[in-house]
Amino acid sequence: MLKKTIFFITILLCAVSAQAQTVDTAAVFDKYLDLNMAMFEGNADNAERIAENIMADTVALPPKARTNYYNILGKLYEERHPAEAKVYYERVLAHMPDFYVAHLALGYIYLKEAEEAEKKKQSDPTTANKWAYINSAKKAIVHLEKAQACDPNDDTLNGITSLYKKLNDTAGLANLKTRLASLSNNCIDLLETQ
Incomplete structure (x- = not known):
């Protein structure tokens, strides 16, 4: 009988606790x-x-x-x-990978990080600073290319071109037009809220 009572009280406490946590x-x-x-x-x-x-x-x-x-x-x-x-x-991009507005925002955040890393690299040319610049620049390129493909803009295109040149990535720059055409196929500019 005692075991049944303890079991019943435990179940009751769990139910009350679960109800209290309901949002x-x-x-x-x-x-x-x-x-x-x-x-x-x-x-x-x-x-x-x-x-x-x-x-x-x-x-x-x-x-x-x-x-x-x-x-x-x-x-x-x-x-x-x-x-x-x-x-x-x-x-946002994990749920809506083609929402180019988030790509544009991320691209410019990474671009700013790349610019800051480039300044550090110039004053302290260590391997860590060099890689910090390269990583930020490459992340910026990925996001800026999607944004450029969906909503062409001279400033964005100039930023992408500049990054490729600073990275000495002539192949990436040479294939940019083809990549932009491919990325332009699926573009979302507004998020649904319901």
């Missing part, structure tokens, strides 16, 4: 809508506060809304916290 999906989605409104109004501080309130409960968002949420976080963190922005843009 109110409607409340999370309402916060997500508030986040979109704050972004629309250009209120980045309020948007960042709302986004942080949603973060622990992102699993409650529908998949497309969650992808859009990560994109919003990428935008919010792009200027002040580029390392965090990269994480969120990568999450």
Whole structure:
């Protein structure tokens, strides 16, 4: 009898605990809508506060809304916290690999990293600094090429060309036009939210 009572109490406690941990999906989605409104109004501080309130409960968002949420976080963190922005843009691309807007943002974040690594390389030409530049430049190229293929822009094309020249990658530069044509086949410029 004692074993049955202990077993029953344990089951009851587990059920109560599980119910207490249930996320109110409607409340999370309402916060997500508030986040979109704050972004629309250009209120980045309020948007960042709302986004942080949603973060622990992102699993409650529908998949497309969650992808859009990560994109919003990428935008919010792009200027002040580029390392965090990269994480969120990568999450967006994991779900929507042809969303070229995230590719463009990542490309420019990596381009900035490459420029910073190039400065370090010039003042301290160690192997580590050289490889930091090469890695950032190659990552920038991958993302900038997708963005260029989907939305041609002279500045982006000049950035890609400059990186290939600095890397002494004549083959990559020579095949650029062919790669851009291939990458232009699947381009997404807007994320669905539902």
